[in-house]
Structure formats: C-alpha cells, structure tokens
Amino acid sequence: xxxxxxxxxxxxxxxxxxxxxxxxxxxxxxxxxxxxxxxxxxxxxxxxxxxxxxxxxxxxxxxxxxxxxxxxxxxxxxxxxxxxxxxxxxxxxxxxxxxxxxxxxxxxxxxxxxxxxxxxxxxxxxxxxxxxxxxxxxxxxxxxxxxxxxxxxxxxxxxxxxxxxxxxxxxxxxxxxxxxxxxxxxxxxxxxxxxxxxxxxxxxxxxxxxxxxxxxxxxxxxxxxxxxxxxxxxxxxxxxxxxxxxxxxxxxxxxxxxxxxxxxxxxxxxxxxxxxxxxxxxxxxxxxxxxxxxxxxxxxxxxxxxxxxxxxxxxxxxxxxxxxxxxxxxxxxxxxxxxxxxxxxxxxxxxxxxxxxxxxxxxxxxxxxxxxxxxxxxxxxxxxxxxxxxxxxxxxxxxxxxxxxxxxxxxxxxxxxxxxxxxx
Numbered sequence: 473x474x475x476x477x478x479x480x481x482x483x484x485x486x487x488x489x490x491x492x493x494x495x496x497x498x499x500x501x502x503x504x505x506x507x508x509x510x511x512x513x514x515x516x517x518x519x520x521x522x523x524x525x526x527x528x529x530x531x532x533x534x535x536x537x538x539x540x541x542x543x544x545x546x547x548x549x550x551x552x553x554x555x556x557x558x559x560x561x562x563x564x565x566x567x568x569x570x571x572x573x574x575x576x577x578x579x580x581x582x583x584x585x586x587x588x589x590x591x592x593x594x595x596x597x598x599x600x601x602x603x604x605x606x607x608x609x610x611x612x613x614x615x616x617x618x619x620x621x622x623x624x625x626x627x628x629x630x631x632x633x634x635x636x637x638x639x640x641x642x643x644x645x646x647x648x649x650x651x652x653x654x655x656x657x658x659x660x661x662x663x664x665x666x667x668x669x670x671x672x673x674x675x676x677x678x679x680x681x682x683x684x685x686x687x688x689x690x691x692x693x694x695x696x697x698x699x700x701x702x703x704x705x706x707x708x709x710x711x712x713x714x715x716x717x718x719x720x721x722x723x724x725x726x727x728x729x730x731x732x733x734x735x736x737x738x739x740x741x742x743x744x745x746x747x748x749x750x751x752x753x754x755x756x757x758x759x760x761x762x763x764x765x766x767x768x769x770x771x772x773x774x775x776x777x778x779x780x781x782x783x784x785x786x787x788x789x790x791x792x793x794x795x796x797x798x799x800x801x802x803x804x805x806x807x808x809x810x811x812x813x814x815x816x817x818x819x820x821x822x823x824x825x826x827x828x829x830x831x832x833x834x835x836x837x838x839x840x841x842x843x844x845x846x847x848x849x850x851x852x853x854x855x856x857x858x859x860x861x862x863x864x865x866x867x868x869x870x871x872x873x874x875x876x877x878x879x880x881x882x883x884x885x886x887x888x889x890x891x892x893x894x895x896x
Contacts, residue, residue, distance in 0.1 A: 484774040487523050490514055491767045495809070495847050498760070499856075499868045507857060508756040511763025524770045532769035533762045535815060539639050540758050541724025543595060545731035549706055550600040551752045552735055556698035563608035567686065574614060574682040575675075581605055581619050582671055585626035586633075591710040594627035594638045594839075598854035599754075600706070606862045612686045616864060618678040620855075624843075624871075625878055627851040629670035631839045633663045636717045638851075640814035644821070644835045650828065652718050658832055658893075662886040666840055669882040677877055698738050705734025754857060761811070761850060768812025772819075791891045794833035798887045801834050802841020802879075806848040810838045829893070836886055843879035846871045 494514025498507045518524045553559060566584070570577035584604075589597045602623045609616040631638035635645075635655055650658065675682075695703070709730040716726045739746050779800075805813050817838055821831040842848025846856055846868050859865060 483523055486521065487518065487770045487774050490517050490521075490523070491771055491808075494763070494767055498853065499846055506756050507853065508758075508760040508763065511760045511767065513763075515763040515766035518766065518770045524766065524773065528769055528773075529766045532765040532812075536761055536765045536811075538642075538722045538724035539761060539811065541728045542593070542639055543757055543761065544753075544755075545709070545724070545727030545729075546593065546596045546599055547753045547755075547757065548728075548731040548735060548749070549702070549709060550596070550603070551749050552731075552738060553600060553699075553702040553706065554603055555749055555752065556702045556738065557696055558699040558702045559604040559607045560611075561695040561699055562604045563611040566608045567612045570612070570686055572686045574684060574686055577608070577612065577614075577686065578619060578622070578675065578678070578682055581608070581622050582626060585622050586630045586667060589627055589630040590633045590637050592706065592713070593636060594631040594849070594851040595854055597623055597627040598851040598858060602855055602858040603862060606864065614686060615681060616862075617866065618681040620859060620864060621674065621678070621866075621874070623858075624852050624855045625670050625674055626667070627855065628840055628843045628849055629666045629882060630663065631851070632659050632666075632836060634714070634717065636713045636723060638839050639723070640811050640838050640849075641835060642723065643811065643814040644818045644831065644838060658828075659836075659890070661893075662836060662890040665889050666836075666882045666886040669885050670843070670878055673878045673881055677874060698742055701738045701741060702734065705730065705737070708734070754861075757854065757857065760853070764809050764850070765812045765815075768808050768816065771808050772816050794830045794891045795887050797830060798833035798837035798891075799841075799883065800837070802837035802883050803844070805838050805841045806845040809847060809853075810842045810849045814838050829891075833887060833890060836890060837883065840883045840886060841879065843882065844872065844875040848875075 491514060494510050494517075497505070497510025497513070501507060501510075515529060519526055519529050562584075566577060566580050569580060585597055585601055588601050592600065602620060605619050605623055606616050609619050628638075632641060635641050635650075635652070709727060712726050712730045713723055716723050735746065735749065738744065739749075801813065801817055808816070814835075817831075817834045820826070821834060826834075839849075842852060846852050846866075856866075
C-alpha cells in the first residue's frame with residue numbers, strides 16, 4: 473500500500489478547511505450575510521472544536537489592537553468626508569481636468585491613488601478613495617469599474633513607499649523598523665517599479681473601456697465649509713502619521729484621535745448631530761479583521777508556512793533567498809490574507825534572525841502579492857465592501873484573472889530590483 477511521505481494530522485486538515493470556508497464566505501457572502509459574520513464564525517468554530525485554544529485566539533485578537541484603532545480612525549474620516557460632500561467636489565475636479573479624455577481621467581485617478589496610499593495608507597485608499605472615484609465616474613457619465621479597479625491595485629502597489637503606507641509594514645518589522653531615511657533608500661526603487669508596472673498592465677487590460685470621449689459636464693461644485701474641514705482633517709492626519717512613523721510610535725491611537733478631532737470640528741462648526749456619521753461607519757470591519765487574525769493563527773499552528781523558514785537553511789545566497797521568500801510570501805498572502813500573514817512573517821524574520829534585506833523582500837511580497845486576488849489584503853477586502861456599498865460588484869474569479877496579469881510583473885520586477893542590492 474502506498475504511504476504518504478508525511479502524515480498530516482486531521483486537525484491540520486480541519487483548520488485548513490474551516491479557514492478556506494470562512495474566507496470563501498467573506499468573498500461570496502452566502503445568504504447575504506455580512507463579511508464579518510463568516511470570519512468570526514470561522515474563528516469561533518476553531519475555538520469550539522479545540523483546534524485553537526481560547527488563550528491563543530484571544531492573543532491573536534489582541535495582537536491587532538493597534539490596527540483596529542487605525543481602521544476606526546480611517547473609517548471615521550471617510551464617513552465625514554463622504555457626508556460633507558468632499559467626494560462630490562473631488563469628482564467635479566477630476567472630471568474638469570480630464571479634458572474629456574477617459575485615459576487622462578484614468579491617469580488622474582491613479583495619481584490620486586498613489587498620493588492617498590503613500591500618505592494615508594492602503595486601507596484609506598480602499599475606504600476613502602473608492603467612493604470618491606465612484607462619484608467621479610458617475611458625475612462623468614462613464615462606466616465606474618475600470619476606475620474603481622485602480623483603487624484596489626494601487627492600494628497594494630504603492631503600499632511600501634513609506635512605513636505608514638500599509639499597517640502590515642509595521643507588523644513585519646515590529647521593533648526593527650528602519651529609520652525613514654533608511655526606508656526610502658531601501659524601498660524607493662522597488663516602489664517605483666511596482667507603481668509603474670502595475671499602471672502599465674492595468675491600463676492595458678482596461679484599454680477597450682477607456683476609448684471614446686467624456687461628455688462635457690457642468691462646472692464642478694463648490695466645496696462646503698464642512699468639506700474644507702474634512703480635507704484639512706485628512707491632511708492633518710497625514711502629517712500626524714508621518715510624525716508618528718518618524719518617532720516610531722504606534723499609528724492606531726494618533727489616527728483615531730486625529731479623526732475624532734476632525735469630527736468634533738465639523739460637528740461644532742455646523743452644530744450637526746453626530747449620530748448619522750457614527751451610524752454610517754462600517755464598524756463590522758473590526759470583527760472581520762479580528763476573525764482573520766484568529767484564522768491566521770490557526771494556519772500558522774499547522775506549520776503551513778514552515779517551508780518558508782526552511783528556505784533560509786538550504787544554503788541559498790542572500791539574493792536568491794530574498795527573491796524566493798518574497799515570491800513565496802506574495803502567493804501565500806492570497807491564502808491567509810496579508811495582514812495576519814505579516815505577523816507570521818515578522819515572527820519568522822525574528823526567529824530565523826533574518827537580515828533586514830531579506831525581511832524587506834518578505835515585506836514586498838506581503839504588500840504586493842495580494843494584488844492577485846480579492847482575499848489577498850485587508851485593503852482589497854475593504855475595497856470590496858466599499859464597492860458593494862455603492863451598488864457595484866466584481867466576482868472573485870474575474871478579479872483573479874485580472875490579478876494574474878497585473879500582479880506577477882510588478883512583484884517580480886520589484887523583487888528583482890530590490891534583491892539586486894542584496895549583499896551576496
């Protein structure tokens with residue numbers, strides 16, 4: 473009788489199947505149940521079936537505390553900007569400067585996406601920019617989806633320009649976060665390659681949808697005083713985050729405090745009722761993230777990612793090890809989601825005493841690899857939620873086919889340049 477080379481415990485199979493079912497539920501939303509229900513249900517099943525201990529599950533949830541604060545602040549800013557019609561103003565501005573060209577509007581949206589991702593994080597691009605782009609395209613009377621796709625792809629492609637551009641960056645490096653100057657020196661070149669190749673391939677895939685001409689529209693609307701306050705709050709939050717990053721402070725609390733200060737300024741200036749804004753925030757995102765952290769801890773316990781650790785014990789040169797690790801983690805992030813996987817990668821880097829350069833390659837894989845699928849990053853899941861909120865949708869299969877064209881050139885190109893600077 474044929475024997476398997478390695479006997480896989482039934483508990484590992486159970487964890488993988490439960491996690492896959494939970495992630496599938498997040499994407500497909502059977503019976504119309506919200507995304508968070510499936511992530512939390514999957515995590516609960518792991519605990520109830522004793523596949524992960526209550527203590528481990530609690531520790532996994534608490535590990536994301538700083539991320540929850542960060543997301544809460546960003547979602548509050550987004551809702552404030554939406555209700556103060558800042559997105560309507562952005563819509564008119566973008567259309568007015570497109571000069572009737574869908575291709576020019578595509579490039580403008582991409583440039584704005586870079587700016588928002590770099591200064592406010594990839595999650596902000598998904599949460600804040602997606603409604604703005606939807607409003608812009610509706611204002612222009614053109615099909616929204618080609619432009620909405622920008623928000624998903626640039627959110628990951630530009631997410632390692634700065635440490636604050638992706639919460640996963642802080643998770644991967646943990647206490648070994650490089651200084652801002654060192655970060656720019658290490659990642660600037662790879663970031664440019666990532667942003668440029670993602671643009672070129674995504675633009676090529678959407679070429680047929682970008683033909684024709686945008687009909688002339690009315691003059692862009694005037695921005696309200698509340699809209700100005702929301703814009704000022706977003707700019708102030710970006711400054712606070714850059715300062716906090718330079719000082720190596722956790723970003724969660726500063727983000728939430730900045731958003732709260734913006735909200736108070738708007739509410740006091742207009743004597744508005746705060747309840748509609750608070751009610752409008754997608755608070756279900758927080759338990760969704762907590763559930764993903766628990767699922768990732770379960771997957772980590774199965775040893776599924778052990779081959780990545782063993783990769784550094786095979787005698788590969790630093791350059792080849794970094795390239796292989798970045799590519800492997802990039803693919804793995806589409807299975808376990810990149811934010812909790814960032815915790816795992818950070819642990820691997822510390823336990824295996826990896827160099828900062830190899831850790832950097834892991835980070836590029838975690839940040840950019842998720843452009844393959846809708847399950848790859850928290851930012852893409854947030855984008856999917858924002859898309860559905862606006863009445864738009866894209867199937868997981870269709871996104872995967874697009875991601876299979878867009879992600880590999882950017883990931884391999886960025887890693888190739890980054891690893892060419894490896895010491896050996």
